[in-house]
Amino acid sequence: MDLTYTPEEEEFRARLRRWLGEVLPKLPPAPAPSDWPARRAYDLGWQRMLHDAGYADVHWDASPTTRLIYLEETERAGAPYVGANFVGLLHAGPTIAAEGTPEQRSRWLPPILRGEEVWCQGFSEPGAGSDLAALRTRAWRDGDAYVVTGSKIWTSHAEVADWCELLVRTDPEAPRHRGITWLAMPMDAPGVTVRPLRTLAGSTEFAEVFLDEVRVPIANRVGAENDGWRVTMVTLSFERGTAFVGEVVACRRVLGELAAEARKNGRWDDPVLRRRLGRLNAEFRALWRLTQWNVSEASAGGVPGVGGSVFKLRYSHARQELYDAAADVLGPGALDLDRPWVLDRLSSLSYTIAAGTSQIQRNIVAERILGLPKGK
Amino acid sequence: MRFQLTEDQRALQAGVRELLDRRFGAEALRAAVDEPGLDRALWRELGAAGFFALRLPEADGGVGLGLPEAVLAFEEAGRALLPGPLTATHLAAGSVPGAATGETVVTAPDGGLVEWLAWADVVLGDADGAVPLRSLDPLTPLHRVAHQGEADPLAVLLAAAEQLGTATRACELAVQHARTREQFGQPVGAFQAVKHLCADMLVRAETARAAVYAAAVTEDPADIAAARLLADEAAVRGTRDCLQVHGGMGFTWECEVHLHLKRAWARSQRGGGITESEEVLAADLVA
Numbered sequence A: 001m002d003l004t005y006t007p008e009e010e011e012f013r014a015r016l017r018r019w020l021g022e023v024l025p026k027l028p029p030a031p032a033p034s035d036w037p038a039r040r041a042y043d044l045g046w047q048r049m050l051h052d053a054g055y056a057d058v059h060w061d062a063s064p065t066t067r068l069i070y071l072e073e074t075e076r077a078g079a080p081y082v083g084a085n086f087v088g089l090l091h092a093g094p095t096i097a098a099e100g101t102p103e104q105r106s107r108w109l110p111p112i113l114r115g116e117e118v119w120c121q122g123f124s125e126p127g128a129g130s131d132l133a134a135l136r137t138r139a140w141r142d143g144d145a146y147v148v149t150g151s152k153i154w155t156s157h158a159e160v161a162d163w164c165e166l167l168v169r170t171d172p173e174a175p176r177h178r179g180i181t182w183l184a185m186p187m188d189a190p191g192v193t194v195r196p197l198r199t200l201a202g203s204t205e206f207a208e209v210f211l212d213e214v215r216v217p218i219a220n221r222v223g224a225e226n227d228g229w230r231v232t233m234v235t236l237s238f239e240r241g242t243a244f245v246g247e248v249v250a251c252r253r254v255l256g257e258l259a260a261e262a263r264k265n266g267r268w269d270d271p272v273l274r275r276r277l278g279r280l281n282a283e284f285r286a287l288w289r290l291t292q293w294n295v296s297e298a299s300a301g302g303v304p305g306v307g308g309s310v311f312k313l314r315y316s317h318a319r320q321e322l323y324d325a326a327a328d329v330l331g332p333g334a335l336d337l338d339r340p341w342v343l344d345r346l347s348s349l350s351y352t353i354a355a356g357t358s359q360i361q362r363n364i365v366a367e368r369i370l371g372l373p374k375g376k
Numbered sequence B: 001m002r003f004q005l006t007e008d009q010r011a012l013q014a015g016v017r018e019l020l021d022r023r024f025g026a027e028a029l030r031a032a033v034d035e036p037g038l039d040r041a042l043w044r045e046l047g048a049a050g051f052f053a054l055r056l057p058e059a060d061g062g063v064g065l066g067l068p069e070a071v072l073a074f075e076e077a078g079r080a081l082l083p084g085p086l087t088a089t090h091l092a093a094g095s096v097p098g099a100a101t102g103e104t105v106v107t108a109p110d111g112g113l114v115e116w117l118a119w120a121d122v123v124l125g126d127a128d129g130a131v132p133l134r135s136l137d138p139l140t141p142l143h144r145v146a147h148q149g150e151a152d153p154l155a156v157l158l159a160a161a162e163q164l165g166t167a168t169r170a171c172e173l174a175v176q177h178a179r180t181r182e183q184f185g186q187p188v189g190a191f192q193a194v195k196h197l198c199a200d201m202l203v204r205a206e207t208a209r210a211a212v213y214a215a216a217v218t219e220d221p222a223d224i225a226a227a228r229l230l231a232d233e234a235a236v237r238g239t240r241d242c243l244q245v246h247g248g249m250g251f252t253w254e255c256e257v258h259l260h261l262k263r264a265w266a267r268s269q270r271g272g273g274i275t276e277s278e279e280v281l282a283a284d285l286v287a
Helices: A007-026 A036-052 A064-076 A083-099 A102-113 A228-236 A245-265 A271-301 A307-335 A342-348 A358-369 B007-023 B026-034 B040-049 B067-080 B086-092 B153-180 B192-218 B221-251 B257-267 B274-285
Strands: A119-122 A138-142 A145-152 A163-169 A180-186 A192-197 A206-217 B113-115 B131-133 B142-144
Touching (some): A007 A064, A036 A083, A064 A245, A083 A102, A083 A119, A083 A163, A083 A180, A138 A163, A245 A271, A245 A307, A271 B192, A271 B221, A271 B274, A307 A358, A307 B192, A358 B192, B007 B040, B007 B067, B067 B086, B067 B153, B067 B192, B153 B192, B153 B221, B153 B257, B192 B221
Parallel strands (some): A119 A163
Antiparallel strands (some): A138 A145, A145 A206, A192 A206, B113 B142
């Protein structure tokens, strides 16, 4: 058990820290959350800077430990988030890298790395949430194209995306997991309609995407027809281990800010609140160590370990606890949307739902790790 | 960074588990409950295996290993429900003659209680006016003492390691039962309500594991306090959930689950109060 970093890793950290210190002060101010075209430009611009400095592919080629350091340092320095590049860098890109043909890789990967094209994800449907394999968006072959009709939901960045990684049903007769195909759909194709979806936090970060006889070239299919489920699963485990590194670092910073605010407004004198924050300190220290544990395991074995589900279950709950504690610190201010942490408290509600609800995660832990039987 | 067990650490873990399986298995556990007492022969065998001298330098006749290795050994002890004042004797190795070899049994007051007082050869600390009590844990004889005493951070961490072992064992016992016990025509572990209890037990145990192992590496006071809080939670809630999964059987004296729960409760009294650890971690936020 070794928590020290190698000289090479420390050197990477130092170099990155220097670079961040140079470039971050020169960044333009972040655009308003509702200004999607400006956000797209800002996020792509940041990716371009990373690319030019040699950090573009840190999510792909780097060792898990290098990735951990990258995410830790960029969060500490307050660098922009991956934002509109998320699906390209962390889902669609790695899928194409793993399963695409040489032509597909050279067509789609460089623009992702250079910050030129935005991807979104068309997986979930109104009738296929936790049960993704129930998806019903249909695709028929017609000449050199698939003709796609159906609807997708929870699609982030759909308004500004160039491409959509789309799961469609190509064989409704086959067993559910064997009739699905992975397509790269251009978002400007005729028949694509995007309708923003307002979340309970008031933001429009998601959209519904309606597809009405959209023609997608067969050449845009990654993997074999009806093999899309397997192709997708390759990606879904990709970011396990490092997915929440930046967020844990951020939560620990917020916890320190909460304590400082409580000292300022007098809430710190309440031992119940103080101990609540103390317990959260234990929680996030442990989550940071669990991250290091999972990353070390991934480094050793090459594949992300079972720790991903364990981490997600614990972290998503801890994040909600953190912002509930923030409300306790704020008192009446907890109802003021202009105070810090209030919107974060609302957003935190999605954590036990998105990317596999806590209930689904518990099933995964119980069945795949503990070996409990599936119910009838 | 390589925050995983090394080959040597895995071997040590397996060695301690093998020794305890052989010398303190299900039958020995049962016998110890029926007739409480300290098995001096086992104690010397633990001494010979290096359990107490683990962290003592080789020049002083010890094994020359560190706190991470001690934590792994204590985790196994917790898992096996090994009785006796293990922590006090381990911490006395090198300073109390015979402690390192298991010849001398050492106890020490902790949190207003002192365990195994009548069996110990040496008592470190103030145990004046000790009054015996009818111990809730059948495997831990206890006296009350007036003096609260200061919590030794190493003792706190080793207790957390034992709690981690208990949490892991509780999860295993629950899963074993849930796989084999059938109701409504299927194993009860096929029902999500049971499945989710088991999943939560694992999540708590694995989170505590990361905290306990990290504290063993850093020896940072806030890390130790965090390890203690999470390991206590994982052990106490884990054994309770394990009891729940066992249903009526879990409420019987015969089923071993209550022994794990009672020991988890007993250990959670050690190392100062829970609130003290929480205050350490709160203070760390504004340090």
